[in-house]
Amino acid sequence: MLDSAQDxxxxxxxxxxxxxxVQKRNLRPGDxxxxxxxxxxxxxxxxxSVREALRALELLGLIETRRxxxxxxxxxxxxxxxxxxxxxxxxxxxxKKDIVEMRKILELEAVRLACRRASSKxxxxxxxxxxxxxxxxxxxxxxxxxxxxxxxxxxxxxxxSILHRIWVPLVEYSQSTRSESLSREGRARNAIEEHRxxxxxxxxxxxxxxxxRMREHLENSKL
Numbered sequence: 001m002l003d004s005a006q007d008x009x010x011x012x013x014x015x016x017x018x019x020x021x022v023q024k025r026n027l028r029p030g031d032x033x034x035x036x037x038x039x040x041x042x043x044x045x046x047x048x049s050v051r052e053a054l055r056a057l058e059l060l061g062l063i064e065t066r067r068x069x070x071x072x073x074x075x076x077x078x079x080x081x082x083x084x085x086x087x088x089x090x091x092x093x094x095x096k097k098d099i100v101e102m103r104k105i106l107e108l109e110a111v112r113l114a115c116r117r118a119s120s121k122x123x124x125x126x127x128x129x130x131x132x133x134x135x136x137x138x139x140x141x142x143x144x145x146x147x148x149x150x151x152x153x154x155x156x157x158x159x160x161s162i163l164h165r166i167w168v169p170l171v172e173y174s175q176s177t178r179s180e181s182l183s184r185e186g187r188a189r190n191a192i193e194e195h196r197x198x199x200x201x202x203x204x205x206x207x208x209x210x211x212x213r214m215r216e217h218l219e220n221s222k223l
Contacts, residue, residue, distance in 0.1 A: 017034075017039060017042060017043060023165070023169065027073050028073070029073055029074055030072055030073065031072065031073050032069075032070050032071070032072055032073075033063060033070070033071045033072065033073055035070060035071075036050050036051055036054065039054075054071060058071075061074060062074055099170055102166075102170055103167070103170045103171065103218075104215075104218055106155070106163055106166060106167045106170070107151065107154070107155075107167070107214055107218060108211050108214055108215060109158070109163065110154050110155045110157075110158040110160075110163060110167070111154060111198065111202065111207075111210045111211050111214045112207050112210070112211055113157075113158035113159065113160060113163075114154050114157040114158050114202045114210070115201075115202050115205045115206065115207045115210050116205070116207075117157060117158060117159045118154075118157035118202055118203070119157070122153055122156070122157040123199065123202075123203055125153050126150060126153050126154075126195075126199045127199075129146050129149045129150045129153065130146075130150065130192060130195055130196060130199070132146050133146035133147070133150070133188075133192050133195075134192055137188045137189055137192065142179060142182045142183050142188060143182065143188055143191075143192070144178055144179045144182055147178060147182060147191060147195075148171060148178070150195050151167075151171065152164075152167075152168070152171075154198070154202070155167045155168075157202075177222075178221070181221045181222050182221075187220075187221075190220065191217070191220075191221065194213065194216070194217040194220065195217070197213045198210060198213045198214050198217060201213050
């Protein structure tokens with residue numbers, strides 16, 4: 001299975017197609033995916049190739065096939081879909097650079113808007129996340145999830161739903177890079193302090209300082 005270059009292209013295409021369907025149609029775990037015939041037509045691939053790729057996806061736990069009913073999405077936030085997509089996309093150095101560049105653009109704009117629009121609830125959530133991250137560091141753990149959640153709150157506090165929707169997949173694709181960055185000696189503790197400085201600048205409504213703090217944080221994170 002997936003022995004030839006063509007098979008691998010089909011496999012990648014199906015992964016991307018499923019991801020796009022999840023995003024565009026706001027599919028939930030349990031929702032039905034397009035049939036083999038529909039995927040075959042959309043991808044311009046043979047039915048047999050599509051079938052083999054779907055079988056591989058099922059083995060990876062991304063989808064499930066119910067006899068007589070069709071193919072259904074499993075909970076992609078907690079499975080390997082994003083990791084697999086990231087593997088394919090980030091092999092291309094130019095694509096990786098573009099993703100990093102776009103994330104910086106979005107993060108800096110999100111901070112600017114957050115200075116004007118963040119509410120007390122957003123700051124309460126940031127505080128909880130920073131406390132949870134500090135606890136994990138004390139246990140010798142890497143707070144990768146807390147790092148993601150902190151940045152997500154900032155994007156949400158921008159109150160721009162499109163910005164947030166674009167930001168999410170970009171950060172998901174770079175998960176392994178973020179984990180490696182936070183695993184560097186002392187980096188997790190420093191990142192928490194940088195997050196706190198960003199939060200306080202946003203809380204005070206100081207756009208210039210908040211943007212500068214975020215830019216410095218992203219540079220230190222090697223993103």
